[in-house]
Amino acid sequence: MKRRDFLKGSILAxxxxxxxxxxxxxVDPNEVLAANPDIHWAFLINTYKxxxxxxxxxxxxxxxxxxxxxxxxxxxxxxxxxxxxxxRYVDSPKAAQYGFTDPRVDLGEHFxxxxxxxxxxxxxxxxxxxxxxxxxxPCTQVCPxxxxxKTDDGxxxxxxxxxxxxxxxxxxxxxxxxYFHPIAKVADKCTFCYHRITKGLETACxxxxxxxxxxxxxxxxxxxxxxxxxxxxxxxxxxxxFGTKPQAFYIGLASEVR
Amino acid sequence: xxxxxxxxxxxxEAWTVKELFVLPNEYIYWxxxxxxxxxxxxxVAGAFVLSSxxxxxxxxxxxxxxxFALVFSFALLxxxxxxxxxxxxxxxxxxxxxxxxxxxxxxxAFGIVFMTYGFIVASEIWFEYxxxxxxxxxxxxxxxxxxxxxxxxxxxxxxxxxxxxxLSREAVEKDHKAVKKLATLGIPIACFLHGxxxxxxxxxxxxxxxxxxxMPVIFICSAVVSGIALCIFCYVATMELRKFMAKRxxxxxxxxxxxxxVEALQSAEQQEIKIVSNYLLYFMxxxxxxxxxxxxxxxxxxxKSWDILREVIMERDxxxxxxxxxxxxxxxxxxxxxxxxxxxxxxxxxxxxxLFGVFMMRxxxxxxxxxxxxSFSGFMHYHLPIIPHGWETFKEGFFxxxxxxxxxxxxxxxxxxxxxxxxxxxxxx
Amino acid sequence: xxxxxxxxxFVVIAVxxxxxxxxxxxxxxxxxxxxxxxxxxxxxxxxxxxxxxxxLKYRDTGKQKMHEYCGECHEEVELRTEDLHGIIPCExxxxxxxxxxENPEKLSIDRSRGLCLRCHTLLPYTTSERKRIPGIMPDExxxxxxxxECHNPHNPRLEDM
Numbered sequence: 001m002k003r004r005d006f007l008k009g010s011i012l013a014x015x016x017x018x019x020x021x022x023x024x025x026x027v028d029p030n031e032v033l034a035a036n037p038d039i040h041w042a043f044l045i046n047t048y049k050x051x052x053x054x055x056x057x058x059x060x061x062x063x064x065x066x067x068x069x070x071x072x073x074x075x076x077x078x079x080x081x082x083x084x085x086x087x088r089y090v091d092s093p094k095a096a097q098y099g100f101t102d103p104r105v106d107l108g109e110h111f112x113x114x115x116x117x118x119x120x121x122x123x124x125x126x127x128x129x130x131x132x133x134x135x136x137x138p139c140t141q142v143c144p145x146x147x148x149x150k151t152d153d154g155x156x157x158x159x160x161x162x163x164x165x166x167x168x169x170x171x172x173x174x175x176x177x178x179y180f181h182p183i184a185k186v187a188d189k190c191t192f193c194y195h196r197i198t199k200g201l202e203t204a205c206x207x208x209x210x211x212x213x214x215x216x217x218x219x220x221x222x223x224x225x226x227x228x229x230x231x232x233x234x235x236x237x238x239x240x241x242f243g244t245k246p247q248a249f250y251i252g253l254a255s256e257v258r
Numbered sequence: 259x260x261x262x263x264x265x266x267x268x269x270x271e272a273w274t275v276k277e278l279f280v281l282p283n284e285y286i287y288w289x290x291x292x293x294x295x296x297x298x299x300x301x302v303a304g305a306f307v308l309s310s311x312x313x314x315x316x317x318x319x320x321x322x323x324x325x326f327a328l329v330f331s332f333a334l335l336x337x338x339x340x341x342x343x344x345x346x347x348x349x350x351x352x353x354x355x356x357x358x359x360x361x362x363x364x365x366x367a368f369g370i371v372f373m374t375y376g377f378i379v380a381s382e383i384w385f386e387y388x389x390x391x392x393x394x395x396x397x398x399x400x401x402x403x404x405x406x407x408x409x410x411x412x413x414x415x416x417x418x419x420x421x422x423x424x425l426s427r428e429a430v431e432k433d434h435k436a437v438k439k440l441a442t443l444g445i446p447i448a449c450f451l452h453g454x455x456x457x458x459x460x461x462x463x464x465x466x467x468x469x470x471x472x473m474p475v476i477f478i479c480s481a482v483v484s485g486i487a488l489c490i491f492c493y494v495a496t497m498e499l500r501k502f503m504a505k506r507x508x509x510x511x512x513x514x515x516x517x518x519x520v521e522a523l524q525s526a527e528q529q530e531i532k533i534v535s536n537y538l539l540y541f542m543x544x545x546x547x548x549x550x551x552x553x554x555x556x557x558x559x560x561x562k563s564w565d566i567l568r569e570v571i572m573e574r575d576x577x578x579x580x581x582x583x584x585x586x587x588x589x590x591x592x593x594x595x596x597x598x599x600x601x602x603x604x605x606x607x608x609x610x611x612x613l614f615g616v617f618m619m620r621x622x623x624x625x626x627x628x629x630x631x632x633s634f635s636g637f638m639h640y641h642l643p644i645i646p647h648g649w650e651t652f653k654e655g656f657f658x659x660x661x662x663x664x665x666x667x668x669x670x671x672x673x674x675x676x677x678x679x680x681x682x683x684x685x686x687x
Numbered sequence: 688x689x690x691x692x693x694x695x696x697f698v699v700i701a702v703x704x705x706x707x708x709x710x711x712x713x714x715x716x717x718x719x720x721x722x723x724x725x726x727x728x729x730x731x732x733x734x735x736x737x738x739x740x741x742x743l744k745y746r747d748t749g750k751q752k753m754h755e756y757c758g759e760c761h762e763e764v765e766l767r768t769e770d771l772h773g774i775i776p777c778e779x780x781x782x783x784x785x786x787x788x789e790n791p792e793k794l795s796i797d798r799s800r801g802l803c804l805r806c807h808t809l810l811p812y813t814t815s816e817r818k819r820i821p822g823i824m825p826d827e828x829x830x831x832x833x834x835x836e837c838h839n840p841h842n843p844r845l846e847d848m
Contacts, residue, residue, distance in 0.1 A: 051817040053805040055779045062783055063744045070266040076282045081812070090635055095282035099805030101825055108277040108636070124812035138463060140727045144365035145354040149730035152722040159734040164354050165347020167287040168365055174464035176281035176632045180269040185347040195741035204745050210774040211816055241562075242463055258633045356706065357714050362726045377702075381695035388691075420698065422691030429691065436692050 039153040040247075041192055042219040044226050044235070045128050047252035049213035052077055052126040054099035059208035061097060063193065072179040073097060074190040075130035075205055080257065081105055082122040088256060089114055100126075127257055128214060130205070131156065131177035131190035132238065132246030139169040139178060148187065154247060155192045163187050174242045192216070219247075269347065272651055273643050278636035286628045286640050290659045291341040293624045296455045296477060297484070297617055298338045298662065303452040304485010305331035306379065306444055311537065313382075313441035323530045326496070326679040327489045328386065332379050333670035339372070340662050344653040364458040371454060375447050382440040384420070385433045387677045391419045414676070452481040459623060466563030466634075467570070467627040472552050479545035484616035486538045487609040490531060494606050497527040500680070528602055535595055535605045542612065546588050549619070566634045570626060574637065579622050587615015744783035753777050760788075764841050772843055780840070800825070803834040 060075050061068055076095035082088050089105040104113040133156050140148050140156060147163035150156050158169075163186035170178040170187055181188035193203035197216065201207075206214045217226035229235070235249040239258070270285025305327045312324030343349045356369035398404065398412045422429075453474040459465070460473025501523045518526075556567065571579060591608035594600075625640050643655035652658055670679075721728030747753060754766055757777050766773050778784050780802060781794040809822030829837070 047815075049816050051806060051815065051820060052810070055775075055805065059745060059779065064741070067266050069264065070268050071271060072268050072283050078279075088635075090279040090633065092279075092282055098801055099808075100810065101801065101804040101808045103808065103810055103824075108280070109275060110277050118811035121811055121813075123814040124810070124817075125815040126817070137727060140723075140729075142363045142365070142462070143360055143729075144363040144368070145351075146358045146360045146718065146729035146731075147354075149721060149728045150723045151728070151735055157730075157734065157738050159731055161734070162351070162354060162358075162731060163348065164351040166342075166345070166365060167347075168363065168458075170283075170287055172462050172464055174632060176283050179283035179285075180287070180347055182266050182268045185269075191738060191741075194735075194738045195743065198739050199743075201743070201747065207745055207747075208776060208779050210776065210779070258635065353713075357710050358718055358729075360725075360729050377695075377699045381699070384695050385692075420691075420694040422694055424691060432690070432692050 038220060039218045040220050041133065041154045041197060042217055042227075042230060043130070043133070043192070043248040044215040044217065044230055045248065045250050046213050046215075047125050047127050047250060049211045050077065050126040050128055050209075051211055051213075052079055052096060052100040053210070054096040055208040055210065056128060056205035056214060057095055057097040059204040060190070063196075063204035064191070066188075067182060068097065070182045071095070072182070072188075074177075074188070075128065078127045078129060078257075079105070079124070080127065080254070081116060081124040082256075083116060083120045084122045085120065089116065123254070125252070125254070127250075127253070128205075129175065129177070129238070130248060131173075131192075132175055132244070132248040133190075133192060135245035135247060136243065138172045138174070138242070138244055142168045142172040144168065151194075155194050155197075156189070157191055157194065158187050158189065160184055160186050174239050174244065175246075269650070272647075273641045273654070275639040275641065276631075276636060277639065278631075279633050280631040280636035280638055281633055284631055284638065286625065286638055288345075288624055288628060289640065289654050290642055290656070291345040291654055291662070293617075293620045294659050294662045295338065295341040295345075296452070296481075296624075297620045298334060298341065298666075299452050299455055300477070300481030300484045300616065300620075301488050301666075302331055302334045302338055302375075302485070303448040303478070303481045304483065304487075305334065305489055306375075306448040306485070307482050308486050308489050308534065308537075310441040310445050310448075313438055314445065322526055322680070323489060323493050323534060325386065326493055327485075328379070328383060329673055329677050329679045330489065330492060330666070330670055331485075332383055332677075333673050334666045335372075335376055335379065336669065337662060337666045340665060341659075342368075344658050344662070364454055364461060367450075367454045371447065371451050375444070375451050378440050378444045378447060382437055382444065383677055384418070385436045385440065388419065388422060388433055389425060389430060390677070391415050392423050392425055395419060395423070418676070449478050453478045459627070464632065465627050466561075466567055466630075468623065470552055472548050473623075476545065476548045476552070479541055479548060480616050480619055482541045483538065483545050484613055486534060486541065487612040487616070490534055490538065490609040491606060491613065493534075494527065494531065494602060496679070497523055501527075531602050531605050532600075535600065535608075538609070538612070539592070539595055542588065542592060546584075563634060566630045570629045570637070574629065575622060575626055578618060579626075583615050583618035583622055587611055587618050591615070743785050745778050746783070746785050757784075766841050772841060798833050798835050800833055803838075803840070807834075 054077060057073055057075055057077065060066070061073060064074060066072070066074060071094065073095035076092050077100075078090055078092045079096075079100055080088065080090050089107070091106040093100065093102070093106045102113065103118075104115050107114050133150070133154060135154075137150055137156050140150055143149075144166060145162060145164055146159075148156065148158045148169050165180065165186055167180065167187070170180070173189075178187055178189040180186070193201075193205075196203055203214075203216055206216050215226045215229075217224040217230070219227050219230060221227055222231070229251075230249050233251070235251055236253040237246040237249060238253070240246070268285065270287045270289070273289060274285045276284075309324045309327035309331060312321050343352055346352055355366060356373075359366035359369055361367075395412065395415045398408055398415065401408060404412070456474035456477030459468040459477075460470055462468050500518075501520050504518065504520045504523060553571070556564065591611040594604050594608040594611075628638055628640070630637055643651040644657075646652035646655050646657060715731050715733070717732040718730070719732065721730065721732075747756070753776050754773070758764070758766075780797055784794055787794055804825050806820050807822045808825055810817050812818060834840075
């Protein structure tokens with residue numbers, strides 16, 4: 001083969017091989033569907049609808065016995081306030097378990113409460129967060145003893161009798177979803193209310209949200225209205241650059257939401 | 259909005275102060291004990307490598323310090339496990355790491371590597387001291403009036419010989435060969451013992467400061483540095499003590515006519531330190547090169563995390579990184595040893611500074627990596643608990659760390675009674 | 688005399704065998720990998736069942752079903768079901784009611800300002816649904832009173848009061 005033909009052929013081959021790679025988006029629910037048609041849980045959050053009432057956090061803590069007087073939570077809501085003079089303020093007072101009852105933004109002990117002039121507010125919205133139950137969860141990868149794992153239907157759980165409390169999974173989670181349970185003294189996180197969804201009930205947070213900002217679905221069920229939204233509308237995920245393939249999808253994420 | 263019960267302080271909350279926006283579940287979970295752990299395993303690995311320099315590479319001048327380093331490495335080994343047990347929320351389940359090791363996790367390597375390394379060092383010590391064990395058994399057996407105390411020692415030494423009482427030249431030759439083989443095998447294992455600790459941090463993609471492929475190599479180099487520095491420090495300390503005893507003819511050992519003289523001890527000390535400190539320099543250069551390289555890359559590529567990392571490295575932790583770790587812990591000892599007229603005293607001071615520098619490096623990696631939030635919009639400040647208010651603030655506080663620091667010396671003192679670091683007779687090659 | 692060099696190895700083997708023997712009875716039999724392989728789903732299988740058996744506290748899905756269910760006994764409560772407070776599940780304010788009225792016999796009634804302030808703190812965020820909720824300044828509007836002393840929480844329309 002002449003050198004030119006060889007080069008041409010190589011370029012064609014490389015171009016051809018790179019096409020399917022580029023077609024793989026950061027999240028491809030269709031690919032997930034194509035695998036075996038079982039149950040696979042996914043979550044949908046609409047940040048346009050969230051008003052920051054915090055009922056989801058309250059319901060989650062009540063349902064799952066997470067003490068109210070402990071500063072950890074399986075789910076939380078973040079408030080983002082952008083001012084017209086190009087500043088960004090974010091807070092989540094006590095994980096929003098009491099909602100946002102102060103128009104001032106909490107900047108911590110050192111900087112205190114920030115007063116924001118209502119006329120100066122550009123855009124402002126709320127972002128509920130929880131464990132994303134990723135497809136490739138780095139937290140289960142780093143557990144040294146096999147205490148945390150992903151179930152066949154896609155939920156990531158922690159075995160409370162086996163966890164040694166090393167905290168590696170907590171450090172490995174890019175989303176900050178995990179923490180040490182103050183009473184059980186093991187790692188803990190959102191379980192997608194596994195005890196509820198496997199009985200056909202909704203999770204505590206989905207149940208509690210009056211505004212329909214939180215929804216859950218079986219992404220393998222193409223007749224589920226929430227599945228249809230995820231498959232047909234533009235949804236995003238958090239921190240996609242880590243390659244964990246989160247299964248909590250968001251409508252209305254701004255790029256500055258981390 | 260009523261807080262019914264008193265605040266329930268979660269793990270990490272007692273020593274974390276949050277600033278600006280930090281996620282609700284973020285605290286400094288990996289605190290002082292996780293700083294101690296790589297520091298202690300680094301000393302273990304470093305001490306072993308130093309010992310192997312003699313046994314494997316035949317650097318004859320290192321013979322004295324080699325045996326010392328070996329015993330000290332063994333005394334450090336159980337201590338390496340202490341910070342982990344003190345840190346775990348469920349320490350009694352610690353064996354789960356060996357029962358169901360999840361090999362995709364770097365921490366699971368702990369069980370296998372630790373045990374393998376322990377076996378190698380224990381075996382090497384056995385071969386090194388077998389003659390001593392046998393001779394002690396013989397002398398105790400020959401003793402006419404054995405006390406109960408002596409009886410216990412006799413039993414212990416008998417067990418330690420594992421029944422191998424042959425002291426012929428061929429048998430001893432076999433011992434030496436075995437030591438050499440084990441020392442050779444042990445070097446990569448010792449590197450692994452500490453390299454995996456570097457991998458634990460370097461592979462966490464969620465942490466912008468830790469995630470770098472250089473981390474395992476940086477850890478290994480600084481581990482060897484710390485091991486050598488510790489051995490220099492302890493060797494000189496012990497030699498000074500022996501010289502003191504030899505001069506005043508104190509203790510049974512010193513008043514024995516065949517005990518070495520002060521002059522002999524002095525010259526041995528100078529010889530050993532001269533050679534060892536060169537190796538210290540080589541590894542220091544390697545360690546600092548890698549760390550600077552990592553920092554240059556970060557500052558050049560400026561990925562998403564650069565803004566917050568720059569503020570942590572250049573502003574908040576500037577003193578801890580550039581003054582304490584680099585200037586006092588690296589540059590100053592380097593100069594002390596490189597400038598002409600290197601004395602034993604200067605080398606000892608340099609070694610102490612190096613140990614401090616290595617400790618600060620562990621601190622800046624572990625605590626520094628948790629100094630910023632995953633949100634890249636907030637900071638966390640670590641207050642090391644000094645006065646303990648309970649079990650948790652003790653074990654994860656200053657006194658917990660101090661306990662870990664002191665224990666190897668206690669163990670070394672105990673081991674020295676059975677496997678003396680300095681033997682009277684000379685098992686010459 | 689046999690080669691004594693192997694003796695430490697025998698000790699090592701004995702220790703390893705001991706650990707493996709202990710492991711055989713310490714590790715539960717159902718420990719293994721799931722659908723997602725060794726990396727992501729290495730675990731004790733029976734733990735899944737344990738999480739499924741976590742006690743339920745909140746009642747049921749769907750706000751509509753909840754109001755229908757609660758309304759069967761509590762007919763006197765007039766709720767605006769289309770919008771406004773009708774969209775809030777009863778349990779949000781009254782606590783979990785799975786086995787009510789057996790257990791607990793009486794649900795809690797939270798009359799504090801904090802409950803209402805969750806939504807009704809005036810936050811001037813026009814790019815969120817929050818803009819649709821009328822609000823007050825918490826430290827200016829009738830600070831000595833609880834909201835429910837003037838406002839009916841089930842039917843907040845002032846015209847109906």
